[in-house]
Amino acid sequence: MTRRIFWSICLVAIVVLLASLALNLSVVYDYFTKSQMNQLEMQTHLAAQGVQADGLEYLSALPDADNRITWIAADGSVLFDTENQSGSLGNHLEREEIREALDSGAGQSIRLSETMNVESLYYALRLEDGTFIRLSANQQSRRTLLLSMLKPLGAIILTALIISAILAFQLSRRLVQPLNTLDLDHPMECKAYEELSPFLERIHSQQTQLKQQEAQLKQKKREFEAATWNMTEGLVILNQHGNILSINRSASQLLGISGYGVGKDLLLLNYSPEVDQLIQGARSGEPCEKTVQIGGGEYQFLASPILTGGKVFGIALMMFDITEKQKAEALRREFSANVSHELKTPLQTISGCAELLSSGMVQPADVPRFSGQIHAESKRLIALVEDIIGLSHLDEGARDMQRETVDLFALAQNTVESLRPAAQAAGVELDIQGEAAEIIGIPQLLSGIVFNLCDNGIKYNHPGGKVQVFVESLPEAARLTVQDTGIGIPESEQERIFERFYRVDKSRSKAVGGTGLGLSIVKHSARLHDATIEVQSHIKQGTTITVTFPKGEKQP
Ligand code: ADP
Numbered sequence: 001m002t003r004r005i006f007w008s009i010c011l012v013a014i015v016v017l018l019a020s021l022a023l024n025l026s027v028v029y030d031y032f033t034k035s036q037m038n039q040l041e042m043q044t045h046l047a048a049q050g051v052q053a054d055g056l057e058y059l060s061a062l063p064d065a066d067n068r069i070t071w072i073a074a075d076g077s078v079l080f081d082t083e084n085q086s087g088s089l090g091n092h093l094e095r096e097e098i099r100e101a102l103d104s105g106a107g108q109s110i111r112l113s114e115t116m117n118v119e120s121l122y123y124a125l126r127l128e129d130g131t132f133i134r135l136s137a138n139q140q141s142r143r144t145l146l147l148s149m150l151k152p153l154g155a156i157i158l159t160a161l162i163i164s165a166i167l168a169f170q171l172s173r174r175l176v177q178p179l180n181t182l183d184l185d186h187p188m189e190c191k192a193y194e195e196l197s198p199f200l201e202r203i204h205s206q207q208t209q210l211k212q213q214e215a216q217l218k219q220k221k222r223e224f225e226a227a228t229w230n231m232t233e234g235l236v237i238l239n240q241h242g243n244i245l246s247i248n249r250s251a252s253q254l255l256g257i258s259g260y261g262v263g264k265d266l267l268l269l270n271y272s273p274e275v276d277q278l279i280q281g282a283r284s285g286e287p288c289e290k291t292v293q294i295g296g297g298e299y300q301f302l303a304s305p306i307l308t309g310g311k312v313f314g315i316a317l318m319m320f321d322i323t324e325k326q327k328a329e330a331l332r333r334e335f336s337a338n339v340s341h342e343l344k345t346p347l348q349t350i351s352g353c354a355e356l357l358s359s360g361m362v363q364p365a366d367v368p369r370f371s372g373q374i375h376a377e378s379k380r381l382i383a384l385v386e387d388i389i390g391l392s393h394l395d396e397g398a399r400d401m402q403r404e405t406v407d408l409f410a411l412a413q414n415t416v417e418s419l420r421p422a423a424q425a426a427g428v429e430l431d432i433q434g435e436a437a438e439i440i441g442i443p444q445l446l447s448g449i450v451f452n453l454c455d456n457g458i459k460y461n462h463p464g465g466k467v468q469v470f471v472e473s474l475p476e477a478a479r480l481t482v483q484d485t486g487i488g489i490p491e492s493e494q495e496r497i498f499e500r501f502y503r504v505d506k507s508r509s510k511a512v513g514g515t516g517l518g519l520s521i522v523k524h525s526a527r528l529h530d531a532t533i534e535v536q537s538h539i540k541q542g543t544t545i546t547v548t549f550p551k552g553e554k555q556p
Pocket of ligand 1 (some may be wrong): 457502514515
């Protein structure tokens with residue numbers, strides 16, 4: 001800046017200097033020429049008097065002078081010349097100053113001398129005898145004048161440069177210092193010179209605008225994070241280079257990335273070939289989808305490009321936990337296979353017996369046995385189909401069933417009574433004790449729970465064994481306990497008995513008409529009532545299953 005100001009000032013000074021010099025030169029030059037001409041005029045008059053008095057003698061007696069003197073005859077021939085042989089000179093009548101002198105008595109001119117080849121001043125006078133006396137002097141050239149001024153001129157230019165440098169230094173310091181000390185964080189508090197005010201006001205207004213925009217952006221970011229933070233689905237927003245711009249809690253947990261991952265490359269923090277492929281795919285502008293296994297769970301990853309004007313400037317990566325969905329699908333597949341298998345066995349027996357009976361090959365004495373078998377298998381089939389229907393109804397959420405206030409004790413008493421014939425047939429003592437315990441529930445499903453638990457207690461028991469039902473009313477819950485003295489369940493199997501078609505002893509279950517679905521129905525019914533199930537069992541000692549129902553109202 002200082003250098004620029006210095007050179008600007010210098011340039012101005014030099015231009016002004018040269019312009020004034022040129023002007024001065026021409027004025028001085030004119031003045032000089034005029035005074036030289038006046039001097040020449042005066043000397044010509046003196047020479048004229050001398051020539052008129054003494055003629056050629058006067059001229060010959062003149063000492064060597066700077067000025068050239070020429071005496072010209074009336075016909076133009078040169079009679080005398082101080083610098084040339086008079087005979088060698090041509091006719092002078094056509095010379096401008098001679099022509100003028102011929103007309104008016106005196107003449108002058110400034111021109112290139114034909115004989116001397118220099119710029120010369122001429123002054124001529126016509127004498128009384130018709131001859132002309134002419135004096136000429138070499139004119140001082142402009143160059144000579146300029147050269148004579150060179151030294152003082154150089155001194156002036158040097159002085160101008162020094163003054164310019166000092167001025168430039170001081171001026172630039174005065175200009176630049178307030179700029180260097182500007183506090184751009186608080187532009188309106190700056191006490192710089194007036195000309196800076198528009199600039200400072202502009203900065204101030206832009207800063208205010210930027211602050212407002214920043215606040216708005218922060219607010220939007222907070223809103224976005226608040227909205228996405230609690231989403232169960234994982235969400236990661238990446239820029240076009242794959243760096244994390246935003247990551248919600250579910251995604252952080254799933255990918256094992258803390259909040260400090262923002263700004264970093266997702267693949268560097270947690271590399272997975274599937275995610276890499278998804279990001280590559282989304283970068284090409286196409287949404288991509290993949291199933292990714294993480295920590296025993298299954299997740300559906302969806303990468304969508306974020307496009308602006310047809311260009312990908314970010315990627316939204318969403319993660320859905322599909323573990324349960326996949327499990328449910330696997331269970332459904334397994335269930336269908338099991339159902340087909342379970343239905344096939346009794347149907348084959350029925351079909352076989354019926355075939356034998358219809359062929360007439362069965363002895364009359366055996367007919368009751370075969371038809372009894374058909375009857376038993378049909379009953380098993382009916383029980384199986386009923387349980388399957390019941391279970392799929394529960395899978396649907398049993399929405400058509402009404403919830404109402406139910407006295408669990410009264411309901412259990414009725415169910416126990418319905419099972420008394422079966423208990424007697426099995427030689428098992430069936431007993432119920434307890435107190436009124438009201439809960440909100442679906443009576444049919446609650447009956448099903450009591451029925452299945454008691455039925456199992458009877459079925460997996462010994463003749464002479466016991467099944468005891470207890471109903472307790474607790475402050476916050478109602479508790480149903482079915483305790484038997486039966487065969488018991490091995491500890492390793494206790495978890496699995498609630499699975500569909502799972503039986504500890506398949507042949508025994510089938511022998512007693514079990515379908516393998518009773519406890520699944522109990523589990524689903526209990527779940528619809530928010531009830532918890534607890535199993536305690538010891539081999540050859542018996543089993544106790546406790547179902548605890550909360551008393552609060554359950555919204556369907
Ligand atoms: P099932 O129709 O075969 O009885 P469940 O789902 O009711 O089917 O029971 C699953 C399996 O759990 C039964 O096959 C049986 O092996 C075992 N089980 C259930 N309850 C008892 C119990 N009270 N005592 C012993 N074993 C039981």
